[in-house]
Amino acid sequence: MDAILNYLNMDGYAAWVWPAYGLATVALVGILVQTRRTLKTREREFETLKSSRRGGQA
Amino acid sequence: MSVFTSILARDLRLAIRQSADSLTVVAFFAIATVLFPFGVGPEANVLARIAGGVVWVTALLAALLSLDRLFTVDFEDGTLDQLVLSGEPLSFIVLGKVVAHWLTTGVPLIIMSPILAVTLHLPAEGYLPLMLALLLGTPTVSLVGAVGAALVLGTRRGGVLLSLLVLPLYIPVLIFGTAAVEAALTGVSATPMLSVLGGFAVLALTLCPWATAAALRQAVE
Amino acid sequence: MHRFANPTQFMRIANAIYPWVAGLAVILFVVGLPIALVTSPPDYQQGQTVRIMYIHVSSAWLMMMIYGIVAGGSAAFLIWRHPMANLVAKASAPMGAIFTGLALITGMLWGQPMWGTFWVWDARLTSTLILFFLYLGYIALNDAFEDSERGDRAAAILALVGSVNLPIIHFSVEWWNTLHQPSIMKLSGDGVKSSVDGAILLPLFLMMGAFTMYYLAVLVLRLRSELLAAKIRNARMSQVAVDAAVGQPAE
Numbered sequence: 001m002d003a004i005l006n007y008l009n010m011d012g013y014a015a016w017v018w019p020a021y022g023l024a025t026v027a028l029v030g031i032l033v034q035t036r037r038t039l040k041t042r043e044r045e046f047e048t049l050k051s052s053r054r055g056g057q058a
Numbered sequence: 059m060s061v062f063t064s065i066l067a068r069d070l071r072l073a074i075r076q077s078a079d080s081l082t083v084v085a086f087f088a089i090a091t092v093l094f095p096f097g098v099g100p101e102a103n104v105l106a107r108i109a110g111g112v113v114w115v116t117a118l119l120a121a122l123l124s125l126d127r128l129f130t131v132d133f134e135d136g137t138l139d140q141l142v143l144s145g146e147p148l149s150f151i152v153l154g155k156v157v158a159h160w161l162t163t164g165v166p167l168i169i170m171s172p173i174l175a176v177t178l179h180l181p182a183e184g185y186l187p188l189m190l191a192l193l194l195g196t197p198t199v200s201l202v203g204a205v206g207a208a209l210v211l212g213t214r215r216g217g218v219l220l221s222l223l224v225l226p227l228y229i230p231v232l233i234f235g236t237a238a239v240e241a242a243l244t245g246v247s248a249t250p251m252l253s254v255l256g257g258f259a260v261l262a263l264t265l266c267p268w269a270t271a272a273a274l275r276q277a278v279e
Numbered sequence: 280m281h282r283f284a285n286p287t288q289f290m291r292i293a294n295a296i297y298p299w300v301a302g303l304a305v306i307l308f309v310v311g312l313p314i315a316l317v318t319s320p321p322d323y324q325q326g327q328t329v330r331i332m333y334i335h336v337s338s339a340w341l342m343m344m345i346y347g348i349v350a351g352g353s354a355a356f357l358i359w360r361h362p363m364a365n366l367v368a369k370a371s372a373p374m375g376a377i378f379t380g381l382a383l384i385t386g387m388l389w390g391q392p393m394w395g396t397f398w399v400w401d402a403r404l405t406s407t408l409i410l411f412f413l414y415l416g417y418i419a420l421n422d423a424f425e426d427s428e429r430g431d432r433a434a435a436i437l438a439l440v441g442s443v444n445l446p447i448i449h450f451s452v453e454w455w456n457t458l459h460q461p462s463i464m465k466l467s468g469d470g471v472k473s474s475v476d477g478a479i480l481l482p483l484f485l486m487m488g489a490f491t492m493y494y495l496a497v498l499v500l501r502l503r504s505e506l507l508a509a510k511i512r513n514a515r516m517s518q519v520a521v522d523a524a525v526g527q528p529a530e
């Protein structure tokens with residue numbers, strides 16, 4: 001337990017090291033989630049557009 | 059070359075007819091500079107320390123304000139389409155407009171700068187370097203600004219966008235412009251900084267008209 | 280080269296490499312993070328803060344690489360009218376801006392314990408800040424137009440103008456920095472150089488590799504997304520045209 005606490009403390013630099021990694025994680029995950037989400041909405045939009053068009057022509 | 063002179067003459071004529079535009083830019087330059095003593099306090103030594111930088115920054119902002127209109131009038135009334143389609147070398151047309159812009163805003167700013175520097179208690183040895191630096195630096199400001207002005211043609215928030223695009227590119231001019239003043243104040247020769255500003259102007263003169271022409275061509279396409 | 284101009288061809292290649300880069304990104308993060316965060320020893324000078332450097336330098340590396348890609352893609356788009364080159368630039372720029380922001384913030388978090396202040400007008404930090412504004416300008420110009428093609432071309436020209444200016448800006452800032460701060464602290468780079476030992480290089484390279492693979496994988500997703508957006512636009516426009524021809528009001 002002490003070893004873990006000791007490690008998390010980062011020799012007193014915890015306040016700098018962990019926020020840096022936290023922010024990096026937020027940025028990387030954020031880009032990925034945002035990219036996937038727009039991709040999914042556009043895929044759906046494209047599908048409905050295609051099917052509505054096919055319906056219109058028939 | 060004739061297209062350069064005819065555009066220059068035309069724009070100068072227009073500027074004289076609407077001389078209030080140039081005056082507004084100079085007035086902005088004055089009021090923006092005068093704000094600083096209210097912001098940092100009227101102590102002469104503090105103001106003297108920042109005078110060169112303040113005059114430079116406000117001059118850049120004033121020039122930026124006027125750049126917004128550089129092409130918009132011609133763009134909206136269709137003159138720009140005709141100029142692009144005229145077959146004349148577009149970079150010379152651009153150069154004519156930029157020189158006219160510099161003569162009607164850059165030069166008034168240079169003339170106004172010593173008066174504003176007085177209110178900021180700039181020491182006597184700083185005036186000549188300040189004016190020379192502005193003389194060598196403002197052409198670059200007009201040339202680089204023209205590229206930005208051409209790029210934002212037809213956008214909704216042209217003016218604000220223009221400052222975002224162009225101000226970062228002005229940093230080198232600002233650095234060497236204020237350094238020239240500072241060098242003179244510390245008793246060092248300002249010539250190296252002035253030469254660098256001259257170098258920037260030559261570089262901008264060779265590249266910017268061409269880039270502006272490309273930007274204008276895609277704007278009317 | 281022109282082979283890559285065709286979106287179908289380009290996406291075939293991009294989709295083929297996608298599982299590889301995505302897989303590599305995952306592997307490199309899984310291997311690299313524990314080494315960067317746990318097993319690698321603290322630096323003898325910087326102590327545990329050296330761990331910030333692994334993501335700081337990786338972000339800074341991506342911010343420079345992506346600007347190169349944006350500028351190169353813009354050049355290819357303007358010269359050869361390669362639509363895919365433009366899409367690569369357009370899809371990369373927001374990521375470049377975010378990595379520049381990350382480099383700045385991690386730099387500040389690294390600077391505070393090392394220099395005792397969050398911000399110094401150090402040449403590197405200042406240049407990074409300016410690059411951040413160049414990215415913002417590119418992104419803002421790209422979506423300032425109602426006609427998206429105009430935005431593409433204007434932003435491409437801006438990216439090239441910016442890339443010509445970057446060395447000038449960097450040189451000026453460097454010179455300005457030596458003028459005002461006679462070498463009190465030049466840390467950001469020297470910290471890396473002075474301690475070139477394997478214990479630090481291994482996690483650094485792993486993280487840089489992980490970040491790069493991550494960028495490439497997300498880029499493929501963003502390219503798919505951009506192409507779909509273009510297809511939707513075209514479909515809408517032809518729909519309007521069809522409706523107009525048939526005499527029905529467009530919805």
